[in-house]
Amino acid sequence: MLISVKNLEKDYLSGEVVTKVLHGLTFNIDKGEFVSIMGPSGSGKSTLMHVLGFLDRATRGSYKFEDGDVTDLSDDDLAILRNNKIGFVFQAFNLLPRTTVLENVKLPLLYSDTKDNIEERAIETLKSVGLGHRLNFFTNQISGGEKQRVAIARALVNRPSVIFADEPTGNLDSKSGVGIMRILQDLNEKGNTIILVTHETYTSEHAKRIIKVMDGEIVDDYPVKVRRFAKDGEFLK
Ligand code: ADP
Ligand code: MG
Numbered sequence: 759m760l761i762s763v764k765n766l767e768k769d770y771l772s773g774e775v776v777t778k779v780l781h782g783l784t785f786n787i788d789k790g791e792f793v794s795i796m797g798p799s800g801s802g803k804s805t806l807m808h809v810l811g812f813l814d815r816a817t818r819g820s821y822k823f824e825d826g827d828v829t830d831l832s833d834d835d836l837a838i839l840r841n842n843k844i845g846f847v848f849q850a851f852n853l854l855p856r857t858t859v860l861e862n863v864k865l866p867l868l869y870s871d872t873k874d875n876i877e878e879r880a881i882e883t884l885k886s887v888g889l890g891h892r893l894n895f896f897t898n899q900i901s902g903g904e905k906q907r908v909a910i911a912r913a914l915v916n917r918p919s920v921i922f923a924d925e926p927t928g929n930l931d932s933k934s935g936v937g938i939m940r941i942l943q944d945l946n947e948k949g950n951t952i953i954l955v956t957h958e959t960y961t962s963e964h965a966k967r968i969i970k971v972m973d974g975e976i977v978d979d980y981p982v983k984v985r986r987f988a989k990d991g992e993f994l995k
Contacts, residue, residue, distance in 0.1 A: 759825055760920060760951055761787040761810060766819035768805050768974075779805050781974045782819065787953065789919070792946040794954045794962035794982075797971035803955045804924055806971065810953070811922050812840040824919060841869050845913025847923040851905040853897040853912075859884065860893040863911045870916050883915045884908070887941055903934030910941055914950075921945065924955040927994055935994035939964045943988055964988060 768780035779802045787793055795803050808814040809821070812828070815836070820829045828839065845866075846852075853862050863880040872879070884893060887907040892900055897908065906926060913921050923942060927935030943964060946952045956962050963986045970978035988994070 759786055759822070760789045760791075761785075762822040762825075763810070763816075764820045766806075766809065766816045766821065768802070768809060768814075769817045779974050780809075780816070783971075783974075783976055785969060785976060785979060787920075787951070789951055790946075790949055791967060792943070792952045792954070792965045793967045793969060794956055794965035795969050795971060796956055796959065796962040799957055801957075801971045802974040803957070803971055805974075807922050807924055807953070807955050811844045811846060812836040813846075841866065842871060842916060843919045845916065845918040845921040847906065847909045847913050847921065847926045849925040849928040851902075851909050851929070853905055853908055855897060858894050858896055859889060859900065859908050862897060862908055863915050866912055866916050872916065880911075880915055883911045886914075887911050901934070902930050903937050906930060906934070906938050907941065910938070910945075914945070920951040920953060922953050922955070925957070926954070927956075927961060932993040935961075936988045936990070936992050939994060940988035940990075960986070961994065 764784050766780055766783040770777045770779060783806065795806060797803055809816050820827065822828065860880055863884055864876055867876045867879060881893060884890060887910050889904060889907055889911065892904060897905060927938050930938065942952050942954065954965055962968050963982050965982060966985065967981050969976060
């Protein structure tokens with residue numbers, strides 16, 4: 759089992775005020791799955807992703823990652839797991855400015871246990887997302903769709919156990935969005951585990967399973983029966 763959470767709760771504290779955001783979530787995700795976490799804005803999807811991706815911790819409940827209990831790991835141990843096991847793709851791309859495409863993708867390798875062939879691996883990964891011709895462009899010289907492909911390459915270059923993509927098409931025109939969904943589907947076909955966070959039903963149906971979240975609770979969890987496949991020339995609704 760890749761991910762197994764039980765009764766996961768998350769509260770935010772600001773001053774004296776406690777806001778309860780996640781209310782006891784229990785679910786498992788296996789290696790090789792392509793899951794959409796789907797729900798309206800404010801339902802707690804990003805909060806859940808941050809906990810699952812070791813960017814934040816749950817307030818209560820337990821979390822097993824690759825069958826190891828990670829509930830009470832130190833911040834340093836969580837950072838090591840995050841750098842070596844998790845790839846993130848965010849709505850706003852979060853690329854480094856004034857830096858080339860290639861440098862952005864090399865960066866996670868410099869923070870990981872990988873020591874060999876850093877440049878070659880970064881180039882190979884960029885080629886796999888169709889950006890072999892953009893290696894030395896600066897990140898402000900490429901289109902939004904290309905920026906998100908750089909972010910996918912950066913997420914992928916460490917060969918993580920799972921890729922989290924939080925509203926990855928949210929800042930893109932619909933054609934570029936289709937390209938991103940297609941890359942995520944191709945990556946899953948090659949065996950990568952993908953967890954997609956989205957508020958759009960249409961986008962969520964590109965995954966194989968949907969976990970529906972509302973007001974910090976799971977209200978549904980089902981396999982996608984009629985799956986959508988991103989194809990060139992189509993539009994993401
Ligand atoms: P989603 O990604 O589904 O839109 P979020 O996980 O971002 O939802 O937010 C869920 C709820 O938690 C929202 O009501 C939001 O205002 C609140 N929230 C998120 N982050 C914080 C924070 N750092 N402090 C306080 N409240 C937060
Ligand atoms: Mg969000």
